[in-house]
Amino acid sequence: MESKHIGILGAGIVGLSTALYLQKAGYKVTLIDKEAPGMGASFGNAGLFADYARLPFAKFAMMRKMPGMLLDKTSPLSMQGSYLPSLIPYGLKFVKACFPTKYVQGKAALKSLQEHTRLTNQELLDLTDAQGLIRSEGCLGLFATEDGFATAQSGDLQERREQGVNLKFLNARQVHDLEPDLADFHAGGVFYPDTRFTISPIELSRRYALYFTNNGGKILQDEVQTVLPNDNEVLVNLSDSTAKFDQVVICTGFASKEILATLGVKVPMVSERGYHLTLDTGAKSLSRPVGWLDKAVFLTPMEDGMRLAGTAEFAFADAPPNPQCADEMLKHAKVMLGNNLSIKSSWVGSRPSTPDSLPVIGALEQHPRVKVGFGHGHLGLTFAAITGKLITESIQGQASTVDLKPFAAARFN
Numbered sequence: 001m002e003s004k005h006i007g008i009l010g011a012g013i014v015g016l017s018t019a020l021y022l023q024k025a026g027y028k029v030t031l032i033d034k035e036a037p038g039m040g041a042s043f044g045n046a047g048l049f050a051d052y053a054r055l056p057f058a059k060f061a062m063m064r065k066m067p068g069m070l071l072d073k074t075s076p077l078s079m080q081g082s083y084l085p086s087l088i089p090y091g092l093k094f095v096k097a098c099f100p101t102k103y104v105q106g107k108a109a110l111k112s113l114q115e116h117t118r119l120t121n122q123e124l125l126d127l128t129d130a131q132g133l134i135r136s137e138g139c140l141g142l143f144a145t146e147d148g149f150a151t152a153q154s155g156d157l158q159e160r161r162e163q164g165v166n167l168k169f170l171n172a173r174q175v176h177d178l179e180p181d182l183a184d185f186h187a188g189g190v191f192y193p194d195t196r197f198t199i200s201p202i203e204l205s206r207r208y209a210l211y212f213t214n215n216g217g218k219i220l221q222d223e224v225q226t227v228l229p230n231d232n233e234v235l236v237n238l239s240d241s242t243a244k245f246d247q248v249v250i251c252t253g254f255a256s257k258e259i260l261a262t263l264g265v266k267v268p269m270v271s272e273r274g275y276h277l278t279l280d281t282g283a284k285s286l287s288r289p290v291g292w293l294d295k296a297v298f299l300t301p302m303e304d305g306m307r308l309a310g311t312a313e314f315a316f317a318d319a320p321p322n323p324q325c326a327d328e329m330l331k332h333a334k335v336m337l338g339n340n341l342s343i344k345s346s347w348v349g350s351r352p353s354t355p356d357s358l359p360v361i362g363a364l365e366q367h368p369r370v371k372v373g374f375g376h377g378h379l380g381l382t383f384a385a386i387t388g389k390l391i392t393e394s395i396q397g398q399a400s401t402v403d404l405k406p407f408a409a410a411r412f413n
């Protein structure tokens with residue numbers, strides 16, 4: 001199939017990265033977003049290129065913990081009551097993904113992407129001259145108790161080690177040496193020396209968008225209504241006009257679910273909302289992202305202040321923010337850095353989350369002119385560049401760097 005003009009729907013970090021790879025490969029590319037680039041979930045993340053994250057969430061041990069966590073108002077997991085019916089298809093597939101064979105396959109699939117994240121992210125950082133937005137200080141994940149740390153050492157952390165992740169166990173004193181301003185609330189934790197982070201997720205998106213437009217790419221600010229592929233082209237209906245492309249890539253994050261439904265493709269993706277608060281921490285500072293893993297919060301030192309990010313709230317994307325989520329997070333930050341913190345700004349957004357923790361990448365079986373890149377859950381920043389590369393290979397009809405079967409939309413049928 002000859003493909004010249006590609007339309008990318010969604011200018012989040014995934015759509016932008018895809019646009020850069022396609023442009024580099026010589027295609028004429030138009031990005032369409034209802035907002036300015038990078039203003040969706042990509043705006044609000046914790047900034048980590050989380051190269052260590054190679055374990056799916058779905059496993060029976062997690063499933064057993066979930067009801068208790070949902071009932072505990074102080075836990076990082078919560079649900080908007082009226083969202084329950086939307087969670088049912090996700091829940092059924094989540095249970096299926098918990099079976100040991102599926103878990104092992106999921107681990108292998110995440111690893112297969114992670115093996116290419118550093119190189120592909122670096123390729124785009126170099127291309128767009130965005131290296132100045134990146135820090136290479138590693139990251140820390142801490143545990144409140146010796147018991148919790150010991151359990152992780154023989155569990156998840158051991159699994160990561162077996163997957164080849166570079167990690168070191170640190171006691172409380174060693175953590176203090178790395179981050180002297182942290183309070184003494186923990187029993188030590190894990191240090192990932194190779195993990196990098198960005199000091200401004202939005203500036204990174206802007207940098208990518210600027211490079212794209214400076215090199216002939218076009219960005220249209222408009223809302224996609226429907227996508228209509230036929231044998232020769234793909235029509236994209238916008239607010240008051242129709243755009244035509246040879247092929248289209250759907251990268252609209254959580255909204256991809258709705259757009260795919262109009263194409264007859266169902267995906268059990270949910271809106272897993274996360275929050276962030278930008279904090280003024282006075283004289284206290286950190287050199288790297290620090291996670292309190294029992295509470296599922298991360299503090300990341302960013303350009304505009306300390307970003308406190310976390311929580312997993314299953315809720316409608318457009319529901320008003322739940323103040324309790326932010327309040328709980330702030331309590332944890334005060335334990336980590338002391339009471340002298342003030343809030344500069346707050347944000348909530350939807351992670352596009354799939355039941356098996358794997359993104360959806362590649363061509364749609366039913367519509368070969370439509371490619372997809374969405375559903376990256378907690379790892380969209382990390383996986384954006386490799387997703388763009390894989391979609392580009394798929395459009396070029398080249399052999400794929402990564403086997404795309406585990407990421408097919410059809411796996412949910």
Ligand SMILES: Cc1cc2nc3c(=O)[nH]c(=O)nc-3n(C[C@H](O)[C@H](O)[C@H](O)COP(=O)(O)OP(=O)(O)OC[C@H]3O[C@@H](n4cnc5c(N)ncnc54)[C@H](O)[C@@H]3O)c2cc1C
Pocket residue numbers: 009010011012013014015032033034035036037038039040041042043044045046047048049050222223224225251252253254255256273274275276309310349350351352373374375376377378379380381382383
């Ligand atoms: C609190 C929090 C912390 C996180 N921390 C990390 C982290 O440290 N590391 C990491 O790798 N990931 C992290 N993530 C996940 C990551 O942010 C997401 O996976 C990623 O941003 C998804 O990118 P995306 O481009 O798919 O979606 P988005 O950024 O949401 O982009 C989708 C775009 O589509 C547009 N759109 C939607 N519908 C339409 C339409 N109909 N017409 C036109 N445009 C449309 C939107 O305006 C938006 O710009 C975190 C997420 C949260 C919430």
